[in-house]
Amino acid sequence: MSLSKAKSRLERLAKSGICSTNDASKYADDLKKAADTVMNMESAEKKESFFKALADRIRLRILSLLATREMCVCEVMVALDLTQPAASYHLGILETVGLVKRRKEGKWVFYRLSDPSQVKKTLGLDGR
Secondary structure (H helix, E strand, O other), X not given: OOHHHHHHHHHHHHXXXXXXXXXXXXXXXXXXXXXXXXXXXXXXXXXXXXXHHHOOHHHHHHHHHHOOOOEEHHHHXXXXXXXXXXXXXXXXXXXXXXXXEEEEEOOEEEEEEOOHHXXXXXXXXXXX
């Protein structure tokens, strides 16, 4: 639906007496302010990235593995039958949204959950 049609419907809604406003244009501005108050676009984009990171079965399995202990990339690769680029790609996404942290030890890169109790709770791995 176009914005002009939506505003037209808002005007009809106001005229019907269903919503308590006399000025549909001001009401539209108030609605936009309310939307920004409950969640601005920057916050929504961060949450979108977070949920996109969780919306992948490989990444969910990686998180579940890391809930058991810290692992090297090669361990994740073997456990989930992934290539090194695929494992690194998924781990990079999880790191970008703050779900995992990495540490380097020589040539080895180890990953762990950034907040184990929160991730376990989010994934339902905390036994509750």
